[in-house]
Amino acid sequence: MDFKLTEEHIMIRDAARDFARNELLPGVIERDEKQEFPSEQIKKMGELGFLGMMASPEFGGGGMDTISYILAMEEISKIDASASVVMSVNNSLVCWGIDTYGSQEQKKKYLSKLTTGEKLGAFCLSEPEAGSDATSQRTTAIDKGDHYLLNGTKNWITNGNSADYYIVIAQTDREKKHKGINAFIVEKGVEGFEIGPKEQKMGIRGSDTHSLNFNDVKVPKENRIGEDGFGFKFAMKTLSGGRIGIAAQALGIASGAYELALDYSKQRKAFGTEICNHQAIAFKLADMYTSIEASRHLVMKAAWEKDQGANYDLSGAMAKVYASKTAMDVTTEAVQVHGGNGYVKEYHVERLMRDAKITQIYEGTSEIQKIVISRGILRD
Ligand code: COS
Numbered sequence: 521m522d523f524k525l526t527e528e529h530i531m532i533r534d535a536a537r538d539f540a541r542n543e544l545l546p547g548v549i550e551r552d553e554k555q556e557f558p559s560e561q562i563k564k565m566g567e568l569g570f571l572g573m574m575a576s577p578e579f580g581g582g583g584m585d586t587i588s589y590i591l592a593m594e595e596i597s598k599i600d601a602s603a604s605v606v607m608s609v610n611n612s613l614v615c616w617g618i619d620t621y622g623s624q625e626q627k628k629k630y631l632s633k634l635t636t637g638e639k640l641g642a643f644c645l646s647e648p649e650a651g652s653d654a655t656s657q658r659t660t661a662i663d664k665g666d667h668y669l670l671n672g673t674k675n676w677i678t679n680g681n682s683a684d685y686y687i688v689i690a691q692t693d694r695e696k697k698h699k700g701i702n703a704f705i706v707e708k709g710v711e712g713f714e715i716g717p718k719e720q721k722m723g724i725r726g727s728d729t730h731s732l733n734f735n736d737v738k739v740p741k742e743n744r745i746g747e748d749g750f751g752f753k754f755a756m757k758t759l760s761g762g763r764i765g766i767a768a769q770a771l772g773i774a775s776g777a778y779e780l781a782l783d784y785s786k787q788r789k790a791f792g793t794e795i796c797n798h799q800a801i802a803f804k805l806a807d808m809y810t811s812i813e814a815s816r817h818l819v820m821k822a823a824w825e826k827d828q829g830a831n832y833d834l835s836g837a838m839a840k841v842y843a844s845k846t847a848m849d850v851t852t853e854a855v856q857v858h859g860g861n862g863y864v865k866e867y868h869v870e871r872l873m874r875d876a877k878i879t880q881i882y883e884g885t886s887e888i889q890k891i892v893i894s895r896g897i898l899r900d
Contacts (some may be wrong), residue, residue: 525591532588536595539568543833544600549865551602551726555718557682558603558726566637570596570607579627580635586761586823593748597772601875602726602779604772608765609678610634614641614687617758618705621746630685630705642683642734644674645755652677652888654689655698657713659734661690666702668692668744670712670737675881680730681715684708686735689755692748701751705743712737723874755784760833761826762883765866767819767839770847774815777807777847784858784867794842801857808850814839815843834896840879841889847876 525533543561551558565571573589575581582588589611597604618631633639651658659672670690677686686706693700706713745754762800782805785796795801822835851873855862862869880886 525587526865529588529591532584533591533595535568536570536592537598539565539570540575540596540599544603545594548600548726549868549871550856551600552871553725553865555648555720555725555728557728558600558606561600561603561681562606562682563637565596565603565607571610571637571640572615572631572635573611574720575619575631575635576627579619579631580633581615581619581631584633586764586826587820590764590771590819590823593765593768594772594775595607595770598776600726601769601773601872602724603676604769605724605727605878606640608680608762608769609643610637610641611766612762613643613758614685615746616761617643617687617703617754620757621750621754622705623742623745625742626705626745631650634685640682640683642677642679642686643758644677644679644686644688644757646675648673648675652885654755655701657689657701659688659690660719661688661692661702661704661739663692664738666741668702668739668741669674669835670706670734670739672734674732674734675721676729677732678727678729678882680732681718681728686732687745688739692751696749698752699749701755702748703751703754704739705745706734706737706739710737710739721878722835723871723876723878725874739838759883763836763840763889764819764822764826764832766879766883767815767836767843770843770876770893771812771815771819773872773876773879774808774812774847774850777851777869777876778805778812780869780872781805781808781854781857784861788859795857804853804857808853811846811849815839815846833862834893836883837889837892839898840884841886841893844876844879844886848873849877851876 569582572581573584577583615757628870692702712735714733719729818839822839825832854869863866
């Protein structure tokens with residue numbers, strides 16, 4: 521067993537760290553306040569290869585392993601979780617999904633633009649009545665011979681307006697239940713595809729979240745991903761990997777807040793000494809650091825299993841549920857360490873605390889992860 525990162529891993533982590541500090545930190549508070557999408561920064565992330573890290577080099581991807589991806593995710597998330605969710609959806613849901621299950625034509629036409637950031641992707645599974653209960657898809661895709669006719673509504677879609685290509689999950693044959701579900705690539709701007717208003721969110725406010733409406737949208741048959749009826753498995757497999765990315769995001773939010781709290785505790789004085797010299801604060805730092813390290817091991821293990829070609833459903837779910845709880849706990853304590861300063865925007869920790877919450881909700885709530893984990897351990 522070797523816990524050491526390779527030189528290449530360290531290089532990627534440091535490049536992501538530099539990018540986050542130099543390009544994402546300036547303006548992060550203002551973007552959060554105004555709910556402003558980091559367009560320029562995302563474009564640069566594409567140019568630097570952060571948007572298609574694991575995808576095949578043949579289609580513009582970085583061909584890197586999952587460990588590299590989560591190291592970069594952690595660094596970006598420490599500073600700007602809004603940018604990291606854009607990165608996560610594009611890398612683990614959209615690029616990975618098309619690279620792994622798409623046709624050569626789909627890879628040429630769509631993947632090669634998504635990996636470079638020329639185009640951005642979105643993943644559309646959730647509906648007004650189907651978030652956790654993902655098999656209950658109300659959106660329909662009726663087979664019309666050379667195309668499908670798509671009708672329905674998708675909710676809480678990350679990159680809702682900023683995306684160009686949307687992977688949409690829909691029911692083709694209701695009688696077949698989850699075996700009658702398909703996944704499609706839908707292009708922005710096609711007739712009948714409407715983007716709803718932007719959601720006003722608690723956290724990750726720089727990313728844009730919208731509902732989407734599909735009214736008789738014609739989707740060419742060649743835009744279906746995989747065989748007829750593969751859509752639910754596609755969504756589950758893709759989300760399994762996505763959960764490792766979100767776990768890395770949670771890890772980054774937690775470690776970002778911890779680093780700020782540590783620095784602050786060494787500067788702020790109370791009762792004649794720096795507050796880190798008070799056990800009340802030192803023990804908080806000890807707990808924060810321990811839970812971050814435990815989260816890091818779970819996230820790394822899940823990423824490693826994915827890289828080994830092993831099944832990572834369980835390890836990804838464990839990593840997400842644990843790291844997202846750690847993100848909530850650590851950011852809350854980081855605000856506490858900062859006292860009154862923690863409650864104001866310029867110290868960053870209040871934003872990280874608001875950003876942390878979503879990691880317990882999206883790409884499968886913590887309760888869904890516990891279904892996956894408990895079923896896994898009871899089955900084995
Ligand atoms: N990989 C491959 N296949 C999977 C899978 C996975 N990780 N998880 C489930 N499946 C398959 C099952 O094998 C089953 O197929 P078969 O009938 O061919 O065996 C099928 O999917 C249905 O599985 P199951 O009966 O377990 O479905 P449930 O309705 O009980 O739901 C959960 C399973 C709850 C795990 C699933 O609905 C889920 O993950 N929900 C959350 C979705 C989500 O993350 N939403 C957030 C939106 S994206 S931001």
